[in-house]
Amino acid sequence: MKDFISVSPLRILEKSSRKGLGPGNLGVLIARAGVGKTACLIHIAFDKIFRQERLVHISLEEGPEKVTSFYDVIYHDLVQALDLIDGDDYRMMIDRNRMILAYLNQSFDIDRLRTNLTNLTEKLDFRPNTLIVDGLDFEKAERIVFEGLQGIAKEFRVEIWLSALSHRHVTQTNERGIPYPCHELDDLFGLIIQLQPEPTGVFLRLLKDHDNPTISDANVRLDPNTFLALE
Secondary structure, X not given: OXXXXXXXXXXXXXXXXXXXXXXXXEEEEEEEOOOOHHHHHHHHHHHHXXXXXXXXXXXXXXXXXXHHHHHHHHHHHHHHHOOOOOOHHHHHHHHHHEEEEEOOOXXXXXXXXXXXXXXXXXXXXXXXXXXXXXXXXXOOOOHHHHHHHHHHHHHOOOEEEEEEEEOOOOOOEOOOOOEOOOOOOHHHOOEEEEEEEEOOEEEEXXXXXXXXXXXXXXXXXXXXXXXXXXX
């Protein structure tokens, strides 16, 4: 699936100092409602899966069937956009390298996640490289939750990607240029990326790059329909 990797939104990480997030670190994708956070997270997932890495998708808002349908829709769009043959090998790769965990009705907590990951590792021999956490409410979640996720990332040697909902009417940023709702949590994240619609397209912009104090104007323009990276 090299064709997809070449147009993956994660191409923006080629412009980061470490060329990626890395085990033990948290990354976050900030965007307003309806811009495409979940689609971009699933593209991150596909980037990992097609590199033969293992991934756990953690949903706090949708059940496993709905999450699977999101993957199916985006996979179908990928096959069409890249003019690929929809073979069983790709679908087997997805099924083999992805697990979905759903924590609905505010049932998510760090101890439960740790137990589930331990069971996956010890009982199913499924050792993930990446966790995706979709639907965590940055406005309501306390700092201790993110510190707990940071502990999970280090304990299980995984990288964890989250999505954060921003609002058009909230323009607050901290002195480092990190916008709400991550402006008081940015020290916990290795990478912070913003998904932003503009008149010329939808852009991914790198706002924090690990400990690198100088952020270049690193951005990738995405197709607004497929969220694949454009030249």
